[in-house]
Structures are given as C-alpha cells and as structure tokens.
Amino acid sequence: MKTPQQISSELKQFTGSTVLYKHWLGFKYTEGIKYLADETNCYWLLDAIFSHQTKQFLSNPNLREFQIWHLRVENNSGILTCEWDTNQEVLRQEIEYTDFPLDRIKLYLAEEVLILPSEY
Template identity: 50%
Template structure:
C-alpha cells in the first residue's frame, strides 16, 4: 500500500488529462483518477461515485447535471464518509452521503469532481 505522502506526490503530476477511460458503470474518468485508483488501490471509490450517477438525487437536481464535488473524509477509526455537494462544502449541505464502514485509503481527505459526466481530480479541472 502506498503512503499518503507518496500518493500526493503521484497526484501532483496530474494536470489537464487528454485521455478518458470508461468505467463499467458508464461514467468516464481521467488519467489522474486512474492514477489515484491504481496507486491508492481504491477502485471502490470510482465504483461508489459512479453508482450514484443514475440515482434520483443526481438526475432530479439540475445543479448536479454539469458539476458535482465529491469529498471522501477518512476518520481515525478507518471508517469514512463519501459526500456529494452542489458547490463548496462550506456553502451547502451534502446532497448525497454514503458511510464507508472500513477503508485503508491512505489520505485523510480527497476531493473529486464530476464535470459533464467525467470524474476528475481538481488539478485536472
């Protein structure tokens, strides 16, 4: 398993992705997300975000059609919460929350975006 520091170093190189990959649930994702999933051993995180895309919470909310901010927050006991926001977490409540009972994800927190159906790192925006 990669350390938090080494994962941050790997992700720091991810900018302006030109290649998109297709997740088996239909969402597209960037090279940076692929790096995150491979190095962080967290394909489950892609699965979680992708699984919410066809749901009513997203489909019925026009504000989430073009942009979603997803935040994974890992707790000291290795549980986590995955939350989806219309905008900054400081300005609005989450539209979706999913409890993750246990994870070995190396970072204490990560933000991801979904823009027009493509999952990407903020540095790739």
C-alpha cells in the first residue's frame, strides 16, 4: 500500500493522456484518473461526479464545458464540491464515510472527460 505522499507525487507525473477509459454512465476519464481510482479504490468518486451530470445540473451554461471538482477529507468523512469557476460553488455533497487516503484532491471535468489538473 502506498502512502498518501507517494500517491500525490505519482499523480503529478500525469501530464497528458493518450488513452481514455469509458465509465458506465457514458463519460470518459484519463490514465491519471484511472491510476487515482485504482490506487485509492475510489471508483465511487467517479460515480459521484458523473451521477451529478443531469439535465438540470447542466442547464447552467457555465457547467457544460468545464467543471472544477474538489474532495476534502477529514476524520474519514468528506465534502465533494463542484465549482464552475474558482470559488464559484454550485454543488456540495457530504460524504458520511470514506477511506480515501488523501486530504484533498482537485479534478476537472472538461467536455465530458474527467482529468487531473496536471493533464489539462
């Protein structure tokens, strides 16, 4: 099992993706996201983000092309938020329990592809 520091360090090495993986909800994600999900066993995070991509949510034109997602974890509970721009929060979901090993992670959803910031 890798330490949170090792995982964070390895995530920074992803700077592009030649392969896209397809999620069961029809969205795609990069090699960096696959690495994150495999190493931290957090496919639930992809499910959570993609499940919010409803017609009502996407009726906000600011969210159709680009979204910023944050997961913050403290004492084995988390808060998942979505912003359409820095500090412009449009969604907040409380996660009662998680064993996600990192204190925080930021992800982008750009044109229906979930990516790490370093892959943008």
